[in-house]
Amino acid sequence: MFMTDNLIAKTVLKNKYWIVEASGSKVGTIQAVDDNSGFVYVYNERREKFKTIKRLSKVYNVIFENSTASRDKQQKLHEVHGYPASVKPWNMLWDVKHQFPVFTKTSKSKSFFCAGFYIIQFNHSWAKSYCPKFITLNRYEFQGPFKTKTEMLDALKAAE
Numbered sequence: 001m002f003m004t005d006n007l008i009a010k011t012v013l014k015n016k017y018w019i020v021e022a023s024g025s026k027v028g029t030i031q032a033v034d035d036n037s038g039f040v041y042v043y044n045e046r047r048e049k050f051k052t053i054k055r056l057s058k059v060y061n062v063i064f065e066n067s068t069a070s071r072d073k074q075q076k077l078h079e080v081h082g083y084p085a086s087v088k089p090w091n092m093l094w095d096v097k098h099q100f101p102v103f104t105k106t107s108k109s110k111s112f113f114c115a116g117f118y119i120i121q122f123n124h125s126w127a128k129s130y131c132p133k134f135i136t137l138n139r140y141e142f143q144g145p146f147k148t149k150t151e152m153l154d155a156l157k158a159a160e
Contacts, residue, residue: 006022006061006062006063006077007020007021007022007027007028007060007061007062007063008020008021008022008062008063008065009021009030009062009063009064009065010065011064011065015032016031016032017029017030017031017032018030018031018064020041020043020062023087023088023105023106024087024088024105024106025106027043027044028041028042028043028044029041029042029043030042030053030056030062033049037051038050038051038052039051039052039053039056041056041060079115080092080101080102080103080115080116081094081101081115082101082147083100083101083115083116083145083147084115084116084117084130084131084147085103085113085115085131086113086130086131087105089103089104089105089115090103090104090105090106090107090109091103091104091107091109091112093112095114095134098137100114100115100116100137100144100145101114101115101116101145102114102115102134103115111133111134111135112133112134112135113131113132113133113134114131114132114133114134114137114144114145115131115145116130116131116144116145116146116147117129117130117144117145117146117147117148117149117151117152118130118132118137118142118143118144118145118146118152119142119143119144119152119155119156119159120132120136120137120140120141120142121140121141121142121159122140126156126159126160128152128153128156129142129144130149143155143159
């Protein structure tokens with residue numbers, strides 16, 4: 001299965017149901033059992049029951065997206081030229097003209113994303129962005145890339 005890949009569990013129903021993704025693609029689901037006797041991990045037409053989420057997470061290296069610690073761990077896992085990326089990057093490039101790292105989310109994707117944190121100006125106000133699409137940065141004024149969320153928030157305060 002995906003023993004070496006980091007799987008990301010995205011909450012659909014808090015503490016009840018999650019969608020599991022690997023490199024941005026859905027690979028399974030996690031469901032709480034109604035009688036509170038554990039959790040079921042469904043993948044590749046298989047069902048595996050675990051007594052605790054912690055055990056399931058340890059066995060399959062699942063990161064639950066809703067916690068801050070998990071997001072920090074996930075961000076550290078993927079980098080493009082030293083900048084954090086939201087998923088495992090493919091086709092990593094450095095845009096010389098704009099001076100930022102660019103990548104695709106899959107090997108066959110034609111949509112490029114920019115690694116790192118940015119602030120983008122939409123309709124005279126600044127918005128935070130993490131790994132925005134390349135086309136968005138071409139269309140709007142922006143500042144970045146920043147390697148950390150803190151750097152981005154400092155730039156946002158200065159821009160407002």
